[in-house]
Amino acid sequence: MSRASEFIRLYNEVDAYLRRRTGADDRRSFSHVVQSAARTDRAVRHVRDLLIDYGQLRNAIIHSDEYPEKIIAEPNEETVQEFSRIAGLVMSPPRLIPAFQRVIRCFSPDDPVVSALAYMRDRGYSQVVIQTDDGLQVLTVEGIARWLGRRVEENGMRVEDETLSEAVACEPPGSFVVMGRDDTIFDAQAAFIEHPAPGRARLAVIIVTSNGNRSETPLGLVTPWDLMAAARDGLPRG
Structure with a gap:
C-alpha cells in the first residue's frame, strides 16, 4: 500500500468514526464534524487543529472531481506515521487503567x-x-x-x-x-x-x-x- 493510500485509509476511518459519534451525514464537511465532536469529546478536542490540518492535506492528496477519486500527491512517511498515531488516540484514547x-x-x-x-x-x-x-x-x-x-x-x-x-x-x-x-x-x-x-x-x-x-x-x-x-x-x- 502506498503512503497516500494508507493516509486516505486512516482519514476514512477517522471520518466514519466521528460521523458515527456526532450523527453527521455526508453533507457536513470533515472540519465541521471535527469541530462538532470536539465539543463533547476531549480526545478530539486535544488534537482538533491537527485533525483539521490533516483534512486539508487529504483534499490536497486527492482529486475528488473524478470517480473513482484520483491520488495526485504523496505524503511523506513521517506524516503518515503521525496521522496513524493521532487516529489511534481519537478512536481508542488511552484509559487511566x-x-x-x-x-x-x-x-x-x-x-x-x-x-x-x-x-x-x-x-x-x-x-x-x-x-x-x-x-x-x-x-x-x-x-x-x-x-x-x-x-x-x-x-x-x-x-x-x-x-x-x-x-x-x-x-x-x-x-x-x-x-x-x-x-x-x-x-x-x-x-x-x-x-x-x-x-x-x-x-x-x-x-x-x-x-x-x-x-x-x-x-x-x-x-x-x-x-x-x-x-x-x-x-x-x-
Whole structure:
C-alpha cells in the first residue's frame, strides 16, 4: 500500500468514526464534524487543529472531481506515521487503567503519622491514600504542613504519638478527585486544568477506581507529573 493510500485509509476511518459519534451525514464537511465532536469529546478536542490540518492535506492528496477519486500527491512517511498515531488516540484514547495502574498501599486512620511519612520519604511520594469509613481519602504534603502548623500552635507535639485521623482532618478540601478506570488521559488532563473550583485547593492527585467511587478499591494514581511524563513519551500536545 502506498503512503497516500494508507493516509486516505486512516482519514476514512477517522471520518466514519466521528460521523458515527456526532450523527453527521455526508453533507457536513470533515472540519465541521471535527469541530462538532470536539465539543463533547476531549480526545478530539486535544488534537482538533491537527485533525483539521490533516483534512486539508487529504483534499490536497486527492482529486475528488473524478470517480473513482484520483491520488495526485504523496505524503511523506513521517506524516503518515503521525496521522496513524493521532487516529489511534481519537478512536481508542488511552484509559487511566492500565496506563496508570499501580499497587496502592492504603493506610488506616489509626496508623501513626510517622509510618505514612516514612513511606512517602522512601518512595518519593507527595501523598498517601487513607481508607476511612467514609471511603478513600488523601493526605498530601500540604495537609501535613497544615497539621504540623496547627499542632505547634496548640502546644507542641510528639509526632510519634499522632495518628493519621488527626492529620487528615487538616487536608484542604478539593485536593483529590476519584475517576473511573475507563476515563481517558484527556479526562485527567481536563480535571487538573479545570481545578480548582472557587474556595477549594489545587488538585494534587486523581485516585482511579473501577467506577470512580470513593468506596471502591484504588487501582492507580495520577499526578500532574504523570501526565507530563506521558506527554514526553509521545502523547501529542495538540
